[in-house]
Amino acid sequence: QQQVKQSPQSLIVQKGGISIINCAYENTAFDYFPWYQQFPGKGPALLIAIRPDVSEKKEGRFTISFNKSAKQFSLHIMDSQPGDSATYFCAASESGGTSYGKLTFGQGTILTVHP
């Protein structure tokens, strides 16, 4: 019940295209859903995050769509650029209970944007 399932494992898009990465979760106590971007040799960097009280959040070219009833959320990268080529992780956490500080991560998606 603690899993977060992420798909696809890898994604190749052309420059200017839209990249879409999907995640699904089981634990209904999760109430915070961040996305992280990781470049080789670096730690994950917080990209954008959403709470379940909104269905969509947009920051620049990055948008999170959230479907509470389906227990799914997705990251959309508009106008994808070669510099976006990285590994993307979705994650989830719950603020209550005893799950202090624990982020449950998806398995990651390797995004390659061709010029």
Add this chain to the structure above:
Amino acid sequence: KAGVTQTPRYLIKTRGQQVTLSCSPISGHRSVSWYQQTPGQGLQFLFEYFSETQRNKGNFPGRFSGRQFSNSRSEMNVSTLELGDSALYLCASSLDPGQAPEAFFGQGTRLTVV
């Protein structure tokens, strides 16, 4: 504002040895969490410290331990190293996961056990 600093960046240790990794959180952040990242298992939660107290622990053997100091800096220790402990160890800091869950990661310590 300085980010999360982890030292050392790289370590090579022999099986059976022990190792200590260090993490300095963002100034003002009181929570530090540790994660292990491997190609096979992905990012897995080790433990979380807040105000010098361990509040949460993941499913790792007792060889993995940690502590937090009064200035919020944290260390993690792995004793009796095994080959399977080779991984990127990441720490993340946040103000307080319950109130402000945004977690910021350091660059990690790459541990290789030979």
